[in-house]
């Protein structure tokens with residue numbers, strides 16, 4: 001029986017699996033993944049060994065931003081199913097000892113939400129103050145604040161002769177958290193889902209809740225809307241709702257430095273159990289081409305590991321629905337796909353924190369090489385394409401950037417079989433043609449597959465307390481190839497050695513490490529630890545005792 005009250009830190013000894021419902025499994029063959037489809041695939045999720053799922057939004061929504069624009073938090077978008085399906089899904093996950101985390105999008109609503117429908121009518125409307133309004137300045141937008149989806153963050157509303165603020169699309173007006181009634185309304189939503197069995201929330205765009213109340217022009221856009229001083233008050237109020245309901249929380253908090261994160265996820269006084277930070281995936285360099293340097297990766301991840309040690313808990317991830325596929329971005333998705341997907345997996349999965357796997361990552365799914373803008377669905381990718389062309393860029397170079405970084409790379413349907421296996425209908429977004437070889441069925445039958453490797457990692461991760469609580473320590477190789485670290489407690493530990501490059505490297509395990517025992521590798525050959533010859537994208541995990 002799942003009891004979050006009796007086991008309040010269950011999420012520390014857990015592996016999470018992120019589901020993007022629209023692309024997971026289509027049960028009724030309309031081309032769109034759905035909740036009954038997720039229910040059907042619970043045995044698969046269970047077979048991974050994970051113990052909780054995080055589902056991207058499937059609530060009532062006009063889907064301007066694929067459900068991150070919610071028009072009713074207590075209803076379900078009919079393309080995904082019904083409320084009954086949702087309750088059934090929660091129940092069936094629980095029966096399988098898998099906890100369920102929903103995505104709570106409370107920095108903004110859809111413009112179709114009844115709060116906004118009311119709010120825009122008049123300045124006297126009781127909901128008006130649920131949103132952020134400013135009068136025009138000299139007949140124009142109130143300030144220079146921009147939307148993360150391009151253009152001004154302000155849209156004019158004729159009925160009140162005001163502009164409203166939206167950090168993302170104009171159909172996603174931001175809520176005004178300065179108004180205590182907003183918190184009251186959101187509190188009810190939290191309580192309602194908790195009553196219906198939800199075990200936790202991923203808090204979407206949560207570092208943006210507070211806006212700079214000067215509403216003055218800014219030089220650095222972050223000063224207007226990210227991690228603005230005073231946000232702590234809102235987060236603290238919200239955290240009481242989560243704690244009262246024994247909910248696990250993970251905040252999406254890009255750009256919050258580790259020094260602030262120490263407050264945010266402090267085990268005693270923090271607002272959330274964990275946050276997602278994005279330093280290691282260069283989230284902010286949208287649509288830039290180029291690989292992350294291994295030295296940089298070591299530096300950023302070590303900064304977070306050390307920064308939260310003894311204070312709070314990290315999330316561990318390489319992919320989500322907003323990022324390109326890890327094997328394409330960090331790895332080599334050509335002839336080294338299997339090796340690079342597994343080396344990357346070992347690198348991040350055994351650090352201190354809670355690992356997340358994004359659907360398809362466990363297969364080593366790759367970026368999709370769409371060569372026509374009409375194949376894309378993501379509004380931000382389409383917006384980028386138009387803007388670049390208007391600036392004089394060529395179609396070819398712009399499509400090349402999208403092939404590297406578009407969020408649609410992560411959103412193509414899950415690859416179940418060699419014929420696709422997602423739906424009998426044309427899917428809402430094309431499948432990656434490589435499903436003929438990269439798919440669940442093939443990988444289940446192959447003990448060397450990426451899938452088999454993830455299963456081994458998950459089992460291992462959950463089986464040894466050293467991997468739960470042992471301290472992380474980087475062994476700095478000062479190069480651009482290797483990532484080597486240990487997890488250790490009471491002189492026992494694990495040594496993780498990965499070559500994250502396309503060229504061979506040498507490595508010597510020093511004599512401090514005794515009784516080395518090879519636990520897992522993505523290569524067939526054993527090595528002499530004191531004179532290792534690391535093939536490209538090879539990964540070795542040793543158990544050791546300290547001298």
Ligand code: GLC
Nearest residue numbers: 065068069168204205321322
């Ligand atoms: C969050 C979501 C992303 C969405 C954005 C705006 O960052 O993860 O998918 O586009 O919010 O709604």
Ligand code: CA
Nearest residue numbers: 026028032034
């Ligand atoms: Ca469907």
